[in-house]
Amino acid sequence: MPRKNHRRTACLGALLACVTAFGGALASPASAHRAVPPVSDFRGVNWADPRDNYADDAVVPSGLSTSDSYATTYAKSKAIIRGFAGLGANTVRLPVNPSSVNGPFWKSYRGAIDAATDKGFKVILGYWEGDDAKDGKIDDQAAYDRMWTRITSAYARNSKVHFEPMNEPFGYTSQEWRDIAARWVTTHRFVPRDRILIGGIKYSEDVKPVCADSRLDGTRIALHNYGFWHTDWTSVDQWKADFEERIGDCAARTVLDEFGASMTTGLDYNGPVNGSNEVAYIQAATDTIRDMGLGSVYWPGLRNGDTYSLTTLQGTGTDLSLKVNNQSGLDRLHWAWRR
Structure with missing residues (x-):
């Protein structure tokens, strides 16, 4: 660059630096222009506490302990996340509650989050x-x-971390829940909206009212649906129609972040239904995920003592691995995830 331009360049650089600094103070990550990945990019599993994540004390995913240090939690989690990756997953859903975050466990528990994002x-x-x-x-x-x-x-x-204000807000009316969710989004306006998952109404069972609330535009929406909700349904098409009714025209924003069925009873999810509502349900769920381009997070990828658990935890200390409990169940997930 010619020497006569140095002063002009320096002044321009200083001006740009000031503008950038000033703009950075006003702008939030939520307002940044960036590519937003499709909802189908969520291909995951839940990692749950043996108590089903409902805990009065700290919630602790299977295999972890409140007595572990950050380093030990990180090492255990690294092994378990490696197992989830071996399933083909790229997402893990973890529980939080005030006891696990506001108390001493948070310092260690962050090791699980960090191991996953790393x-x-x-x-x-x-x-x-x-x-x-x-x-x-x-x-x-x-x-x-x-x-x-x-x-x-x-x-x-951390662009890898997403936030779900509440699991299954069934105690609230539709209006009450949407007001609470809108307040959360406003309070945490610096969080990009596509990294927020707002549960559908009641047991996160219907996303349409949340999808229609303009205050929640841009957020993802969490849907739950289980086969045991209708044990007499043995038609794949009946289950597909049920999923479609719960989703409406909101598929582009919907993550089915809880769905699951028995994985330790020997059911063949690749075979004929043969009167099994669970087989019909899993086939319909995975077809719907694939056909509608939903995000999906199976319940659970790992939960000790849960017959729905896709895997069993093996090993001791930090030398841990996961054993698949039902290959046909994993096959159906791979179908849903287009693997």
């Missing part, structure tokens, strides 16, 4: 209420707010 996984952090309530409502608003402030302060800038 592996390139998306992480969905979802709030579960305590076991003593189970009324489908936030247990303690002040503790809940502190929890989310701590979580978002730590991970809002």
Whole structure:
């Protein structure tokens, strides 16, 4: 560059630096222009506490312990996440509650989140209420707010981490839940909306009211649906129609982040239905995920003692691995994920 331009360039550089600094103070990650991946990029599993994530104390995913250090938690989690990756997953959904985040376990528990994101996984952090309530409502608003402030302060800038304000808000009316969700989005406006998953109404069973609320535009929506909700349904088409009714025209925003069936009873999910509502349900669920381009997170990838668990944890200490419980169930997930 000719010497006569140095002063002009320096001035321009300083001006740009000031503008950038000023703009950075006003702009938030949520307003940044960037490519948003399709919802189908969520291909995952839940990693759950043996107690089903409803806990009055810290919620602890299977294989972890509140007595473990950050380093031990990270090492255990690295092994388990490696097992999930071997299934073909790229996403893990983890539970949080005020006891696990506002208390001493948070320092260690972050090792699980960090191990997953370091592996390139998306992480969905979802709030579960305590076991003593189970009324489908936030247990303690002040503790809940502190929890989310701590979580978002730590991970809002990590593009791999996603936030689900509440699992199955069945204690609220549709309007009440959408008001709560809209308040969460406004409070945490610095979180990009495509990294927020708002549960459908009731047991996260219907996404259409959330999808239609303009205050929640741009967020992802979490759907739950289980075969045991209709044990007498043995038609794949009947189940497909049920999924379609729950989703409406909101497929582009929907992540089916809980669905599952028995994986330890020897069912063949690749074979004929033969009167099994579980086989019909899993075939319909995985067909729907594939056909509608949904995101999906199987329940659970790992939960000790759960007959729905896709895997069994093996090993001791930090030398851990996962054993697949039902290859045909995994085959159906691969079908859904277009693997």
